[in-house]
Amino acid sequence: MHNFAKIAFFVTSFIVAVSLVEACFLARKARKEGKAYPWHEVWMSLADLAGRKLFALLPLSLATPIFSFAWEHRIFTVEINSALMVLLLFIGQEFCYYWYHRASHRIRFFWATHAVHHSPNELTLGTAYRLGWTGKLTGTAVFFAPLVWLGVRPEVVLAALSFNLLYQFWLHTTWIPKLGWFEYVFNTPSAHRVHHASNIDYLDANFGGVLVIFDRLFGTYVEERADEPCVYGLTTPTTTHNPIVNQFEHWVSLARDIASARNLWAAISYLALPPGWSPDGKGDTTENLRRQVQEAHAAAPVTNR
Numbered sequence: 141m142h143n144f145a146k147i148a149f150f151v152t153s154f155i156v157a158v159s160l161v162e163a164c165f166l167a168r169k170a171r172k173e174g175k176a177y178p179w180h181e182v183w184m185s186l187a188d189l190a191g192r193k194l195f196a197l198l199p200l201s202l203a204t205p206i207f208s209f210a211w212e213h214r215i216f217t218v219e220i221n222s223a224l225m226v227l228l229l230f231i232g233q234e235f236c237y238y239w240y241h242r243a244s245h246r247i248r249f250f251w252a253t254h255a256v257h258h259s260p261n262e263l264t265l266g267t268a269y270r271l272g273w274t275g276k277l278t279g280t281a282v283f284f285a286p287l288v289w290l291g292v293r294p295e296v297v298l299a300a301l302s303f304n305l306l307y308q309f310w311l312h313t314t315w316i317p318k319l320g321w322f323e324y325v326f327n328t329p330s331a332h333r334v335h336h337a338s339n340i341d342y343l344d345a346n347f348g349g350v351l352v353i354f355d356r357l358f359g360t361y362v363e364e365r366a367d368e369p370c371v372y373g374l375t376t377p378t379t380t381h382n383p384i385v386n387q388f389e390h391w392v393s394l395a396r397d398i399a400s401a402r403n404l405w406a407a408i409s410y411l412a413l414p415p416g417w418s419p420d421g422k423g424d425t426t427e428n429l430r431r432q433v434q435e436a437h438a439a440a441p442v443t444n445r
């Protein structure tokens with residue numbers, strides 16, 4: 141086996157093992173509290189991981205042509221051979237990741253894949269490797285192509301992205317508290333809990349990978365509040381226990397909406413505008429959900445406020 145493949149295999153095995161240990165602890169805790177532990181979430185995450193590994197064997201990834209094109213037209217050739225270059229690569233990769241992740245929430249075409257990562261109704265370490273099967277088919281590599289265009293080798297960009305995702309493993313926990321000064325600069329379990337929450341106040345927040353500085357810079361940082369406990373999952377919770385349905389239900393609903401579109405403009409809008417958009421402007425977008433809460437609050441009798 142190639143060295144990189146060997147390392148990837150061992151790291152993945154370690155991650156799965158740790159997530160299963162966590163699941164056993166959480167299941168024991170749930171049993172003591174007289175609750176049932178949602179083991180189906182564990183199996184669906186494992187099915188996602190296995191399916192993605194199988195998909196990787198097929199030559200369907202758009203990353204290869206996108207990166208090849210960017211590499212052919214690069215303006216420099218950059219060697220990552222000093223601490224300064226590593227730092228610049230890290231910041232550049234984080235910047236690209238921020239916009240990739242923000243687009244994954246705000247453009248329905250990308251959301252159809254990313255919704256799978258947000259589908260668990262519990263936040264556990266297994267969520268970290270439920271990333272959706274269809275990501276490579278949607279051309280998200282385009283968000284990282286600027287680094288290749290600037291002259292960073294495609295394999296270095298992909299390795300940097302792997303480290304970013306590896307860092308994010310420990311963020312998918314409910315049992316690590318806020319971490320003081322660390323919260324100002326780095327993405328933490330607390331910040332990522334907000335990202336995975338479906339509470340109206342927490343939607344579309346904390347898109348960073350390793351850092352939260354771009355969220356703070358671009359106004360998408362939201363702090364976890366003690367008076368607003370996170371409710372995990374999608375605003376319309378996923379009910380299926382079937383991994384195939386889990387992987388494709390957002391594509392099916394997108395296809396249905398496009399098929400029902402009255403004109404080309406509406407069809408394109410379904411693809412390119414945020415999840416929940418509808419031609420009458422009344423769909424469940426984040427903005428509409430927030431407006432509804434504000435209107436309900438304004439209409440409520442004063443004694444109820």
Ligand SMILES: [Zn+2]
Nearest residue numbers: 241245254335
């Ligand atoms: Zn997300």
Ligand SMILES: [Zn+2]
Nearest residue numbers: 257268312332
């Ligand atoms: Zn996550």
